[in-house]
Amino acid sequence: MSSRDLVLGRLRAALAEGGQPPVQVPRDYRPEGTLDLDQLVERLTDYRAHVHRVPEAAVADTVAGLLPAGATVVVPPGLPRAWLPSEVTTLTDDGLDNERIAAADAVVTGAAVAVAETGTVVLDGSPDQGRRVLSLLPDRHVCVLRADQVVATVPQALARLSPHRPLTWISGPSATSDIELNRVEGVHGPRNLHVILLP
Amino acid sequence: MTRTFLGMPATAPAGVGQLRGEESFPAAARRSLADPQLRRNLGHATRTIRAKSAGVIGELPDWQELRSAGSAIKADVLARLPELLEQLEAKVTEAGGVVHWAADANEANRIVTDLVRATGSDRVIKVKSMATQEIGLNEALAEAGIEPVETDLAELIVQLGDDRPSHILVPAIHRNRAEIREIFLRAMPEVDPALTDEPAVLAAAARRYLRQTFLHTKVAVSGANFAVAETGTLAVVESEGNGRMCLTLPETLITVMGVEKVVPTWRDLEVFLQLLPRASTGERMNPYTSMWTGVTPGDGPQAFHLVLLDNGRSAVLADEVGRQALHCIRCSACLNVCPVYERTGGHAYGSVYPGPIGAVLSPQLTGVADNASLPYASSLCGACFDACPVKIDIPELLVHLRAEAVEARRRPTAESVAMAAAAYTMDRPRLYEAAQRAARLSRLAGRRGRGLPPPLNGWTGSRDLPDPPAQTFRDWWAER
Numbered sequence: 001m002s003s004r005d006l007v008l009g010r011l012r013a014a015l016a017e018g019g020q021p022p023v024q025v026p027r028d029y030r031p032e033g034t035l036d037l038d039q040l041v042e043r044l045t046d047y048r049a050h051v052h053r054v055p056e057a058a059v060a061d062t063v064a065g066l067l068p069a070g071a072t073v074v075v076p077p078g079l080p081r082a083w084l085p086s087e088v089t090t091l092t093d094d095g096l097d098n099e100r101i102a103a104a105d106a107v108v109t110g111a112a113v114a115v116a117e118t119g120t121v122v123l124d125g126s127p128d129q130g131r132r133v134l135s136l137l138p139d140r141h142v143c144v145l146r147a148d149q150v151v152a153t154v155p156q157a158l159a160r161l162s163p164h165r166p167l168t169w170i171s172g173p174s175a176t177s178d179i180e181l182n183r184v185e186g187v188h189g190p191r192n193l194h195v196i197l198l199p
Numbered sequence: 200m201t202r203t204f205l206g207m208p209a210t211a212p213a214g215v216g217q218l219r220g221e222e223s224f225p226a227a228a229r230r231s232l233a234d235p236q237l238r239r240n241l242g243h244a245t246r247t248i249r250a251k252s253a254g255v256i257g258e259l260p261d262w263q264e265l266r267s268a269g270s271a272i273k274a275d276v277l278a279r280l281p282e283l284l285e286q287l288e289a290k291v292t293e294a295g296g297v298v299h300w301a302a303d304a305n306e307a308n309r310i311v312t313d314l315v316r317a318t319g320s321d322r323v324i325k326v327k328s329m330a331t332q333e334i335g336l337n338e339a340l341a342e343a344g345i346e347p348v349e350t351d352l353a354e355l356i357v358q359l360g361d362d363r364p365s366h367i368l369v370p371a372i373h374r375n376r377a378e379i380r381e382i383f384l385r386a387m388p389e390v391d392p393a394l395t396d397e398p399a400v401l402a403a404a405a406r407r408y409l410r411q412t413f414l415h416t417k418v419a420v421s422g423a424n425f426a427v428a429e430t431g432t433l434a435v436v437e438s439e440g441n442g443r444m445c446l447t448l449p450e451t452l453i454t455v456m457g458v459e460k461v462v463p464t465w466r467d468l469e470v471f472l473q474l475l476p477r478a479s480t481g482e483r484m485n486p487y488t489s490m491w492t493g494v495t496p497g498d499g500p501q502a503f504h505l506v507l508l509d510n511g512r513s514a515v516l517a518d519e520v521g522r523q524a525l526h527c528i529r530c531s532a533c534l535n536v537c538p539v540y541e542r543t544g545g546h547a548y549g550s551v552y553p554g555p556i557g558a559v560l561s562p563q564l565t566g567v568a569d570n571a572s573l574p575y576a577s578s579l580c581g582a583c584f585d586a587c588p589v590k591i592d593i594p595e596l597l598v599h600l601r602a603e604a605v606e607a608r609r610r611p612t613a614e615s616v617a618m619a620a621a622a623y624t625m626d627r628p629r630l631y632e633a634a635q636r637a638a639r640l641s642r643l644a645g646r647r648g649r650g651l652p653p654p655l656n657g658w659t660g661s662r663d664l665p666d667p668p669a670q671t672f673r674d675w676w677a678e679r
Binding site for chain 2: 007099102154155164167170185
């Protein structure tokens with residue numbers, strides 16, 4: 001007998017007695033909420049992300065202001081070039097090795113969805129967001145978000161996302177609660193998270 | 200072929216993993232209670248987390264509705280567990296993953312060890328996972344010459360300190376910052392000798408220490424918080440980014456998951472992603488959640504293995520009352536509100552699952568006879584039930600398991616003899632009156648506080664006997 005048959009057989013035997021009545025799941029919680037961009041900003045800031053609300057034309061200047069002089073920036077292949085300042089060295093991901101990504105000063109990505117209530121940005125690997133490793137190794141992550149990508153609640157965010165893409169939900173910079181249960185920012189992921197919120 | 204032929208529900212085997220303590224809860228707790236530093240660390244940490252959690256739960260007007268939905272989804276999962284697992288297996292396979300089934304800890308350890316060996320790697324990076332602690336995977340890998348590197352900060356503290364985890368969420372909760380600094384100075388290679396005990400400095404030391412290991416290890420082992428049957432999607436909820444490192448950088452990813460972690464639909468995640476972070480770390484959302492479905496060409500590990508683990512879960516499922524312990528999403532809210540846990544800490548429970556949920560889960564996974572003292576590791580105050588985001592009625596389970604523990608005892612104990620004697624006496628009015636008068640006489644004779652005569656002294660040996668009244672109720676009634 002295979003282990004698969006053994007485990008499934010045991011579980012079926014465990015449930016056999018008395019039969020199992022179907023369970024109705026009550027979904028009386030809020031499916032959606034009223035969108036409030038100020039709430040998103042407040043909650044991102046509360047978890048130590050930096051938020052910049054600028055028009056799209058000002059993205060490149062805003063990015064430039066966040067980086068040291070002569071910085072190297074990793075970008076996914078589909079990122080709008082207009083978002084990048086001319087004075088930085090750009091490494092477009094065409095299969096960059098991990099050491100080079102880790103050595104960069106920052107990564108600039110787009111986003112798929114953001115959740116106002118929880119202060120969360122979700123990346124889904126679309127061409128303007130790229131491979132998961134890009135937004136993981138550099139110490140500074142600049143994420144450009146459009147207002148129409150923001151939803152109020154978690155259920156609304158899941159409804160917009162595809163389970164068939166690799167998803168990364170990001171709520172503030174890397175943090176830990178492992179020392180005396182206090183939240184401390186900055187362990188393995190990017191220690192600086194900047195969200196540029198476009199109208 | 201009958202179902203019985205395919206195997207009856209089985210408990211987790213002894214001699215492997217970490218579900219059984221070396222001594223009973225009262226014996227272990229006595230030692231913890233004598234450690235004032237431990238009690239201070241725990242008191243401080245659990246007070247902090249309770250306040251944070253209450254704050255973010257208060258922000259949601261529909262917390263109770265979310266709890267009800269979470270509880271019902273888990274009940275539905277258990278009622279349909281075999282078909283959901285088959286669906287999950289099909290979807291993961293379709294997406295390029297390989298599914299393995301492990302009847303117990305030994306088999307799971309063997310599967311993972313063989314998979315790591317096949318890659319040629321002699322090291323694995325690990326994301327914090329209760330399932331792999333439960334089965335003792337690190338010990339099995341080490342025995343096979345494979346070095347397991349824990350990457351979660353608290354697990355790293357425990358591993359470097361040659362210690363044992365004492366909390367589901369924060370395994371090093373029993374250590375304060377000064378103790379962590381000492382452990383790092385003693386055991387972390389190439390650590391800066393000027394290390395301070397600032398939490399941010401300690402976290403930065405872990406970042407430096409693990410970075411090269413993340414970049415150069417070809418295999419990772421993780422657990423899973425959720426697996427969606429409908430889509431084959433796995434989810435890991437974390438804070439530090441060590442999870443993302445393990446789930447993204449290596450060539451091969453091996454995920455070990457208890458069978459009860461499956462949820463039916465994608466939409467069900469909308470409930471648990473709201474419940475878990477608020478109940479667990481007291482955050483609106485944890486810093487990072489990763490979700491992946493099989494293998495994504497060109498992004499992340501190109502080989503993905505999912506190990507589905509029974510290890511006693513079928514035995515828990517077979518108990519219609521007890522099975523709700525399998526609803527647990529490992530948030531640890533019940534630990535943080537428990538007056539017993541706050542004083543004894545996690546080590547006293549013996550198992551990797553400490554606190555109230557451990558007191559009802561461990562004895563069911565192993566069979567009550569092997570963890571007979573755990574159902575008594577509670578005052579039945581009910582705080583755990585109120586705190587549980589999926590509404591597990593832990594007090595009900597404790598009482599249920601106490602009954603089983605009494606039944607399971609072959610040899611009578613002092614307590615069972617005393618209770619049997621009391622029942623016999625109370626069934627016989629004349630004997631009962633005699634016993635009561637004897638108690639009154641003992642009071643008159645100045646033997647107050649010495650307890651009842653044998654065999655009833657088994658009961659009073661560990662309990663204060665209230666002063667017997669001057670007149671028994673029966674005497675008083677007869678006079679009226």
